[in-house]
Amino acid sequence: GAGVSQTPSNKVTEKGKYVELRCDPISGHTALYWYRQSLGQGPEFLIYFQGTGAADDSGLPNDRFFAVRPEGSVSTLKIQRTERGDSAVYLCASSLGLAGGLETQYFGPGTRLLVL
Amino acid sequence: DQQVKQNSPSLSVQEGRISILNCDYTNSMFDYFLWYKKYPAEGPTFLISISSIKDKNEDGRFTVFLNKSAKHLSLHIVPSQPGDSAVYFCAAMNSNTGNQFYFGTGTSLTVIP
Numbered sequence: 001g002a003g004v005s006q007t008p009s010n011k012v013t014e015k016g017k018y019v020e021l022r023c024d025p026i027s028g029h030t031a032l033y034w035y036r037q038s039l040g041q042g043p044e045f046l047i048y049f050q051g052t053g054a055a056d057d058s059g060l061p062n063d064r065f066f067a068v069r070p071e072g073s074v075s076t077l078k079i080q081r082t083e084r085g086d087s088a089v090y091l092c093a094s095s096l097g098l099a100g101g102l103e104t105q106y107f108g109p110g111t112r113l114l115v116l
Numbered sequence: 117d118q119q120v121k122q123n124s125p126s127l128s129v130q131e132g133r134i135s136i137l138n139c140d141y142t143n144s145m146f147d148y149f150l151w152y153k154k155y156p157a158e159g160p161t162f163l164i165s166i167s168s169i170k171d172k173n174e175d176g177r178f179t180v181f182l183n184k185s186a187k188h189l190s191l192h193i194v195p196s197q198p199g200d201s202a203v204y205f206c207a208a209m210n211s212n213t214g215n216q217f218y219f220g221t222g223t224s225l226t227v228i229p
Contacts, residue, residue: 004159006159031215033215033216035219040221041221042120042122042205042207042219042220042221042222043160043205043217043219044219045216045217045218048214048215048216050215055214055215056214056215056216058216059216091159091160093159095215102147102148102165102167102209102211103215104150104162104165105162105217106162107152107159107160107161108159109157109158109159110158110159
């Protein structure tokens with residue numbers, strides 16, 4: 001089966017605009033994660049879904065960031081009133097979601113967001 | 117506060133020799149560790165993992181060593197190949213408190229033919 005896919009691969013927007021980033025996890029994976037990677041840094045955790053619910057959103061930087069996963073598969077990360085500091089690569093990962101499991105997270109190629 | 121640190125931003129190794137990538141962490145509650153490899157314009161790809169009940173895990177040319185007392189792990193690649201040239205990230209998790217990984221800043225490995 002296919003790996004994690006993310007669309008768009010690149011997004012250029014203007015400061016103040018709204019953007020949506022999409023993630024299609026590996027089929028059958030119930031856990032889904034969003035990370036943000038700034039230049040020269042490692043990925044930083046944003047939010048984790050188990051099924052349809054956000055089990056941990058402690059990494060979201062502020063209330064301009066929101067993510068949904070209404071049917072427990074595809075997820076959308078939404079950023080309102082974008083700022084230049086939001087420019088980064090947004091990575092999505094998925095895993096099986098087994099209870100108590102020490103699981104490997106499989107990453108998509110990322111969406112490169114540039115806010116002008 | 118960087119809980120996972122990779123203090124060497126880059127490393128160059130001759131083909132056929134051993135590559136050793138290092139990672140240090142500060143949170144003694146971390147109990148699961150992974151190494152990811154990343155090529156430009158791609159997402160990180162899982163390489164190898166180790167749980168805190170072990171001190172070594174080997175998979176082909178790749179071996180990860182964990183020293184819990186020193187809060188240190190390392191990835192050994194032997195023999196190194198030009199295709200190993202990539203950025204390597206270590207990641208750590210406390211499985212008792214959540215599923216988020218904490219990543220280091222990466223080490224760029226160049227294997228010289």
